[in-house]
Amino acid sequence: MVSKRRLYNGGFDGFLAPVVPKAPRSSRRISHKKSSAASEICPFELLAAVAGKLLQESESSVSSTGPERKEQITVHEEGVKQEPLEVKINPLRLEYLDQGCCGENEFVPVPSNLEFKLEPAVKDLPQSDNDSALEHTSIISTSDFSKEVNANVKLETSNDLCDGMMDTKETKIQTNAVEKLSEDFTAVKSCVNHRVLSSSCNNAHLHRNNVKIGGIRDDDENYFSFNQHIAKMRALRWQSRPGCRRIRKLLTTTRHWKSAPKLKNYEPSNATNRGVKAFDQDRKNVYMRERCQEATDAKRRKLFHHNSKPDYVQETSSESISNTPKAKSVTSSVINHKSPFQSKDGHVKFSIKSFKVPELYIEIPETSTIGSLKRTVVEAVTAILGGELHVGVLLQGEKINDDNTTLQQTGVSLNSDTLGFILEPNLPEASQIEQFEPPSLPPFDNHEPPPPPPISPASPIMDVGFLNSSVDVDPPVVTCLENITENNQESKQVSIEEAVDIKAIVPIRQLNPETLAMVPLNHKVSKKTELSQRRTRRPFSVSEVEALVEAVETLGTGRWRDVKIRAFDDANHRTYVDLKDKWKTLVHTASISPQQRRGEPVPQALLDRVLAAHSFWTQNQLKPHGKHQTEPIQTLPAVRV
DNA sequence: GTTAGGG
DNA sequence: CCCTAAC
Numbered sequence: 001m002v003s004k005r006r007l008y009n010g011g012f013d014g015f016l017a018p019v020v021p022k023a024p025r026s027s028r029r030i031s032h033k034k035s036s037a038a039s040e041i042c043p044f045e046l047l048a049a050v051a052g053k054l055l056q057e058s059e060s061s062v063s064s065t066g067p068e069r070k071e072q073i074t075v076h077e078e079g080v081k082q083e084p085l086e087v088k089i090n091p092l093r094l095e096y097l098d099q100g101c102c103g104e105n106e107f108v109p110v111p112s113n114l115e116f117k118l119e120p121a122v123k124d125l126p127q128s129d130n131d132s133a134l135e136h137t138s139i140i141s142t143s144d145f146s147k148e149v150n151a152n153v154k155l156e157t158s159n160d161l162c163d164g165m166m167d168t169k170e171t172k173i174q175t176n177a178v179e180k181l182s183e184d185f186t187a188v189k190s191c192v193n194h195r196v197l198s199s200s201c202n203n204a205h206l207h208r209n210n211v212k213i214g215g216i217r218d219d220d221e222n223y224f225s226f227n228q229h230i231a232k233m234r235a236l237r238w239q240s241r242p243g244c245r246r247i248r249k250l251l252t253t254t255r256h257w258k259s260a261p262k263l264k265n266y267e268p269s270n271a272t273n274r275g276v277k278a279f280d281q282d283r284k285n286v287y288m289r290e291r292c293q294e295a296t297d298a299k300r301r302k303l304f305h306h307n308s309k310p311d312y313v314q315e316t317s318s319e320s321i322s323n324t325p326k327a328k329s330v331t332s333s334v335i336n337h338k339s340p341f342q343s344k345d346g347h348v349k350f351s352i353k354s355f356k357v358p359e360l361y362i363e364i365p366e367t368s369t370i371g372s373l374k375r376t377v378v379e380a381v382t383a384i385l386g387g388e389l390h391v392g393v394l395l396q397g398e399k400i401n402d403d404n405t406t407l408q409q410t411g412v413s414l415n416s417d418t419l420g421f422i423l424e425p426n427l428p429e430a431s432q433i434e435q436f437e438p439p440s441l442p443p444f445d446n447h448e449p450p451p452p453p454p455i456s457p458a459s460p461i462m463d464v465g466f467l468n469s470s471v472d473v474d475p476p477v478v479t480c481l482e483n484i485t486e487n488n489q490e491s492k493q494v495s496i497e498e499a500v501d502i503k504a505i506v507p508i509r510q511l512n513p514e515t516l517a518m519v520p521l522n523h524k525v526s527k528k529t530e531l532s533q534r535r536t537r538r539p540f541s542v543s544e545v546e547a548l549v550e551a552v553e554t555l556g557t558g559r560w561r562d563v564k565i566r567a568f569d570d571a572n573h574r575t576y577v578d579l580k581d582k583w584k585t586l587v588h589t590a591s592i593s594p595q596q597r598r599g600e601p602v603p604q605a606l607l608d609r610v611l612a613a614h615s616f617w618t619q620n621q622l623k624p625h626g627k628h629q630t631e632p633i634q635t636l637p638a639v640r641v
Numbered sequence: 642g643t644t645a646g647g648g
Numbered sequence: 649c650c651c652t653a654a655c
Contacts, residue, residue, distance in 0.1 A: 560645095
């Protein structure tokens with residue numbers, strides 16, 4: 001018999017199974033970290049595979065370029081002698097260079113493997129007279145590809161490769177340095193992809209701000225979003241920077257996704273490549289997710305409409321990840337899996353591997369000098385990073401806005417949640433945030449001055465923050481910590497697992513083609529989108545499910561608030577409505593065949609308990625009056641005996 | 642503010 | 649997860 005008292009002491013007799021006694025909720029949850037790391041597909045490997053294939057392709061054939069290339073060809077024919085060059089510059093690395101670096105004289109075989117580095121303005125670069133250019137750009141040529149029509153193909157290939165490579169390096173940065181990145185790169189490594197297109201202008205111009213999905217990683221989604229935001233930020237910045245007017249003009253004239261076309265470029269020749277497939281799939285998912293996001297993000301934003309910060313960032317998106325557990329395991333990073341990293345002095349170590357800059361497209365005459373190219377790049381980068389940037393902290397994709405919250409309170413040192421950092425500019429106002437960058441816009445026409453596109457003062461948010469396993473605590477790291485724990489009375493020392501990439505995820509808004517074409521700077525369009533933003537999907541972990549089951553077994557199915565308090569009191573992202581919904585899905589999940597279930601598999605034992613508890617409570621209707629309830633007429637069946 | 646359900 | 653009617 002199950003006595004009422006017993007019920008409230010931990011569960012039913014029949015539920016002896018894996019009941020976690022009274023261990024602190026926090027501890028219960030701690031154990032639920034995804035241990036799928038072993039099975040993860042190393043993003044890097046995948047990247048390498050893809051890059052390798054593409055490289056081969058591009059070098060042996062010129063026929064696999066797709067629509068984009070066609071566009072290029074046209075341009076070429078019309079161009080007088082300046083053979084249009086679409087150069088995709090390698091991911092730009094923003095790193096601290098202490099060695100005298102290449103000057104503008106370095107020869108750079110055009111569509112080759114260009115590598116841009118940002119370096120402190122300690123060098124004397126004659127042509128760097130641009131005031132806005134606080135950094136200097138160096139170009140390192142690592143390839144001898146000669147320019148040719150299909151150059152863009154090669155470049156893209158190498159670019160992707162480089163993009164992946166970038167993450168392999170480890171750099172530590174100071175958070176405060178990031179805030180004024182343009183003048184104090186204490187050790188920032190980033191990348192920016194640039195596309196250089198020829199034009200009749202003497203000066204290099206940023207050709208367009210169309211964004212391309214640049215990362216071949218499982219977390220491409222993040223990168224994708226990131227890029228979009230960069231583009232937005234760029235637009236915003238240029239809008240306010242006289243010096244960048246020219247660029248802005250060009251930029252704002254063409255906004256369209258390159259992602260779609262490029263995806264196709266990859267597909268044909270790599271159809272058999274599993275990695276590529278997965279990659280593409282991921283991108284598609286991302287794309288779909290974005291669209292989905294667009295439809296709902298407006299709802300939520302209203303809640304944060306008055307915040308000065310781009311609150312919509314707080315709910316990062318990971319929906320596409322949800323359906324692909326593997327992807328998630330890759331994307332999700334975990335910090336502090338291993339307590340050994342937790343030092344006793346109560347400090348948390350943060351080592352940010354890199355900050356990324358979005359891919360940019362630059363249009364520059366073939367006859368331009370390296371110097372001008374540099375300036376152009378610098379302008380672009382400066383436009384993005386040169387302004388006031390803030391660093392946002394994301395925990396499990398959720399932005400932590402309360403600067404007064406300690407790491408401990410936030411759970412950074414206790415949970416295995418993903419931690420990320422984002423660079424975010426000062427948003428004039430949330431209402432200005434609007435979507436754009438329709439992925440399906442037609443290829444850019446190099447000769448037709450596109451109509452002034454709607455300038456999207458959207459939210460420029462950069463995905464950054466990658467913690468590496470560096471156990472060494474460098475000053476920068478310390479600084480970073482200090483910033484993060486600003487008002488903390490204490491800081492926990494946490495170490496980040498190496499292979500773990502902790503990234504921020506940035507939700508994106510898009511503008512549908514129609515809107516894009518007609519919506520200027522007014523707030524009409526944003527009106528719809530400023531309402532809200534859908535929360536990030538955060539699948540329940542097994543341990544969470546267990547906690548939920550345990551609580552429901554005890555409290556019943558009509559006291560979600562109590563369940564919340566009992567088992568998820570410290571999980572701010574789980575509302576009682578969420579718990580109720582989860583229970584609903586659990587009941588459903590338990591009633592379907594294992595083959596039909598998706599996501600992280602829930603132990604059958606738990607599902608059995610769900611069914612039992614569900615059945616029990618629905619029959620006995622022991623809801624709010626549980627305490628004074630008489631003995632249940634029917635006890636829950638023993639699930640595991 | 643909570644619940645309960647549909648979407 | 650979101651939205652909301654109905655407490």
